[in-house]
Amino acid sequence: xxxxxxxxxxxxxxxxxxxxxxxxxxxxxxxxxxxxxxxxxxxxxxxxxxxxxxxxxxxxxxxxxxxxxxxxxxxxxxxxxxxxxxxxxxxxxxxxxxxxxxxxxxxxxxxxxxxxxxxxxxxxxxxxxxxxxxxxxxxxxxxxxxxxxxxxxxxxxxxxxxxxxxxxxxxxxxxxxxxxxxxxxxxxxxxxxxxxxxxxxxxxxxxxxxxxxxxxxxxxxxxxxxxxxxxx
Numbered sequence: 001x002x003x004x005x006x007x008x009x010x011x012x013x014x015x016x017x018x019x020x021x022x023x024x025x026x027x028x029x030x031x032x033x034x035x036x037x038x039x040x041x042x043x044x045x046x047x048x049x050x051x052x053x054x055x056x057x058x059x060x061x062x063x064x065x066x067x068x069x070x071x072x073x074x075x076x077x078x079x080x081x082x083x084x085x086x087x088x089x090x091x092x093x094x095x096x097x098x099x100x101x102x103x104x105x106x107x108x109x110x111x112x113x114x115x116x117x118x119x120x121x122x123x124x125x126x127x128x129x130x131x132x133x134x135x136x137x138x139x140x141x142x143x144x145x146x147x148x149x150x151x152x153x154x155x156x157x158x159x160x161x162x163x164x165x166x167x168x169x170x171x172x173x174x175x176x177x178x179x180x181x182x183x184x185x186x187x188x189x190x191x192x193x194x195x196x197x198x199x200x201x202x203x204x205x206x207x208x209x210x211x212x213x214x215x216x217x218x219x220x221x222x223x224x225x226x227x228x229x230x231x232x
Contacts, residue, residue: 050087051086053067054071054084054087055090057091058141059098064088064141068174069173071083071087072084072175072179072180077174077175080177081167081170081174084174085167088166088170089163091145092162092166096145096158099145099146099149099150104150121133122152127157127160127161129153130153131161134161135208168204172198172202176201
């Protein structure tokens with residue numbers, strides 16, 4: 001395992017440690033009911049309001065990780081994953097369409113050399129390359145949504161590949177967010193069990209890029225070039 005992978009794994013474990021510390025530190029002060037009531041105040045439309053907020057944040061280049069954790073806290077692991085993934089997919093689709101039909105010149109300038117490699121990858125692999133770059137996050141999520149709008153991938157193929165291959169990450173981070181309720185209302189054994197599951201999910205998520213590069217060797221060079229451009 002190289003240095004970059006070790007750093008990423010340590011970062012994921014640090015995230016878990018932070019969630020554990022925050023949960024234990026503030027478990028008596030966090031009013032989960034107040035957070036839930038804010039969304040529930042919209043009644044039936046509460047989840048839809050959250051989806052719109054998530055979609056808007058994606059379009060506006062705001063970090064989605066915080067919202068993903070919040071979705072897990074408010075809606076739980078399973079419903080939270082569905083709601084987070086729906087919001088992220090809608091936002092990614094809007095960004096894609098804006099790039100393709102409205103702001104192509106500006107996006108091309110922002111993506112620089114990475115755009116050439118993305119176009120080449122899509123021309124060779126189509127939606128499969130979209131799936132690969134979703135699983136191997138060499139380009140920031142929000143920027144990638146816009147950049148893919150300048151390729152020739154079809155809208156429907158983009159939407160389906162985006163939703164399916166964002167699912168592993170969406171579930172892992174939503175599950176981490178759902179730990180908040182366990183820290184507040186759960187017992188010791190339940191906390192240990194769910195933390196262990198969360199660590200396992202994040203470790204598996206960290207291994208996905210390595211597996212993709214190993215079994216899709218035809219994309220390895222393109223992914224390497226995209227990564228190099230991203231670090232410039």
